[in-house]
Amino acid sequence: MRNKIVAGNWKMNKDLSATADLIADLKRAMPETEAEVMIAPPFTNLYNAFESLSQSPIEVVAQNMHQAESGAYTGEVSAPMLKSVGINTVILGHSERRAYFGEDDKLLSAKVDTALKNDMRVIFCFGEELEDRKKEKEFEVVAGQLKNALFHLKKEDWSSIVLAYEPVWAIGTGETASPEQAQEMHAFIRKTIADAYDQELADSISILYGGSVKPNNAAEIFSQPDVDGGLIGGASLNADDFMAIVKAI
Numbered sequence: 361m362r363n364k365i366v367a368g369n370w371k372m373n374k375d376l377s378a379t380a381d382l383i384a385d386l387k388r389a390m391p392e393t394e395a396e397v398m399i400a401p402p403f404t405n406l407y408n409a410f411e412s413l414s415q416s417p418i419e420v421v422a423q424n425m426h427q428a429e430s431g432a433y434t435g436e437v438s439a440p441m442l443k444s445v446g447i448n449t450v451i452l453g454h455s456e457r458r459a460y461f462g463e464d465d466k467l468l469s470a471k472v473d474t475a476l477k478n479d480m481r482v483i484f485c486f487g488e489e490l491e492d493r494k495k496e497k498e499f500e501v502v503a504g505q506l507k508n509a510l511f512h513l514k515k516e517d518w519s520s521i522v523l524a525y526e527p528v529w530a531i532g533t534g535e536t537a538s539p540e541q542a543q544e545m546h547a548f549i550r551k552t553i554a555d556a557y558d559q560e561l562a563d564s565i566s567i568l569y570g571g572s573v574k575p576n577n578a579a580e581i582f583s584q585p586d587v588d589g590g591l592i593g594g595a596s597l598n599a600d601d602f603m604a605i606v607k608a609i
């Protein structure tokens with residue numbers, strides 16, 4: 361069936377030496393697990409992280425990439441560049457990219473296409489804002505994000521897609537979706553994919569939850585039938601916390 365995944369999104373944290381320290385701690389604390397375990401350090405540390413984890417099951421992934429493969433895009437990093445330093449998976453569509461860097465569904469759709477063209481796996485993030493939930497529009501918003509960015513994909517493309525539902529109101533706020541809220545949305549996401557494609561495809565997609573996952577709430581969230589793991593922000597910056605979350609899967 362579908363894979364269990366726990367991924368740590370380090371965001372803009374950890375310089376080179378702090379990255380080396382955290383990776384050493386992660387290697388020491390890594391438990392036996394059936395889950396895929398990933399970390400996403402900043403661009404500057406990807407190659408070092410990849411090299412130091414070459415003998416480890418922990419995969420190093422990128423937090424973002426540009427939709428073009430090369431060219432006059434000052435300050436940007438492309439899929440072929442990531443591949444050249446050993447990175448085969450990229451997080452796209454994080455709410456911070458959407459909110460602070462103006463990334464919309466159309467742009468994300470182009471980024472997804474470029475990632476797939478370069479044989480990269482995508483962890484695609486999406487989720488409603490607090491205002492949407494207050495207006496009871498969370499299902500509409502989430503369905504729209506999926507449709508606009510992903511539903512042009514062919515069925516076979518989906519073997520390279522992991523979904524990460526991250527309600528914006530739960531990111532970095534300490535406020536987590538309740539296990540029931542997470543399950544309700546994950547089941548809705550799976551049904552939306554089943555309606556657009558088919559049930560077999562929907563059942564094969566790993567859907568991660570992200571938003572204030574901590575060692576003390578991970579097990580309950582992960583126990584939900586449609587929650588296949590987590591995308592972890594703050595708690596991924598501490599090896600013991602992150603590995604406690606890995607153990608909770």
Ligand code: 13P
Pocket residue numbers: 369454526530531532533534570571572573591592593594595
């Ligand atoms: P927190 O776990 O810090 O809420 O962040 C979640 C997140 O944005 C992961 O991508």
